[in-house]
Amino acid sequence: MDNRPIGVFDSGLGGLTAVRRLQELLPHEDIVYFGDTGRVPYGTRSRETIRRYAGEDCRLLLDRDVKFIIAACGTVSSVAPDILTSLPVPAIGVVEPTAAAAAAATRNGRVGIIGTAATIRSASFERALLAIRPDLHITATPCPLFVPLVENGWISQDDPVAIPMVRRYLTQIKADGADTLILGCTHFPLLTPIIQQELGSDVTLIDSGYETARLCAARLRETGQLSADSRPGQSRYYVSDQPEGFSQVAEIFLGHSVEQQVEMVRLDQP
Numbered sequence: 558m559d560n561r562p563i564g565v566f567d568s569g570l571g572g573l574t575a576v577r578r579l580q581e582l583l584p585h586e587d588i589v590y591f592g593d594t595g596r597v598p599y600g601t602r603s604r605e606t607i608r609r610y611a612g613e614d615c616r617l618l619l620d621r622d623v624k625f626i627i628a629a630c631g632t633v634s635s636v637a638p639d640i641l642t643s644l645p646v647p648a649i650g651v652v653e654p655t656a657a658a659a660a661a662a663t664r665n666g667r668v669g670i671i672g673t674a675a676t677i678r679s680a681s682f683e684r685a686l687l688a689i690r691p692d693l694h695i696t697a698t699p700c701p702l703f704v705p706l707v708e709n710g711w712i713s714q715d716d717p718v719a720i721p722m723v724r725r726y727l728t729q730i731k732a733d734g735a736d737t738l739i740l741g742c743t744h745f746p747l748l749t750p751i752i753q754q755e756l757g758s759d760v761t762l763i764d765s766g767y768e769t770a771r772l773c774a775a776r777l778r779e780t781g782q783l784s785a786d787s788r789p790g791q792s793r794y795y796v797s798d799q800p801e802g803f804s805q806v807a808e809i810f811l812g813h814s815v816e817q818q819v820e821m822v823r824l825d826q827p
């Protein structure tokens with residue numbers, strides 16, 4: 558048994574997709590979340606910068622004595638997987654669990670992938686999918702403008718900006734007949750209603766944050782590292798820029814207010 562919190566990080570709000578699932582699966586676990594809102598987006602930056610940011614994010618969580626780290630960020634998981642394997646606590650990224658879920662879900666062998674520019678450039682999801690099922694037909698499209706849409710909360714099903722943007726980005730994936738779509742950036746599940754509306758209800762959307770939270774729960778169970786506490790788990794949220802915008806969108810997404818639990822931190826101060 559291990560009563561220390563689970564650490565989760567992302568460049569901003571997207572990693573809350575993993576937090577929401579963790580809170581459902583493991584209601585007695587404490588969670589420490591870091592959203593690097595002062596430096597979002599990561600996906601348009603160079604490999605070197607993303608790797609440096611990932612190392613700093615992990616350090617911030619380790620300083621808060623976490624027992625396990627989820628890089629709930631497709632970009633970090635794709636560009637800096639080796640950083641996750643060199644930490645003093647177990648850590649996982651989103652690529653492998655998401656690819657496994659998509660390979661199992663597809664019926665026609667056609668899978669679409671959307672993610673940030675850095676994620677799509679890295680071809681991480683393709684490699685992971687083809688390692689499981691070499692016969693798959695894959696269409697990958699970068700959707701960098703989805704990230705600021707989500708960070709600004711333009712996510713409602715009738716949003717007049719989001720709808721044409723989703724249509725434009727998904728044109729090729731739709732034309733190629735994918736029956737399964739990997740939401741390879743953890744921000745993207747917040748756009749699920751619009752994406753599903755565009756592709757139709759027959760297309761299965763694979764939420765990378767959700768799949769990774771499931772894997773984390775399974776790993777903690779296997780290794781006997783779940784909390785021994787029977788009280789409800791507490792979640793704390795740290796951000797690297799003003800907390801207000803984060804709290805507002807987080808509330809819509811998590812379905813409860815987080816305002817009292819959000820704190821601004823500086824990455825250069827422990």
Ligand code: DGL
Nearest residue numbers: 571598599600631632743
């Ligand atoms: N949520 C992130 C991801 O999964 C990053 C978005 C960004 O910062 O560009 O890729």
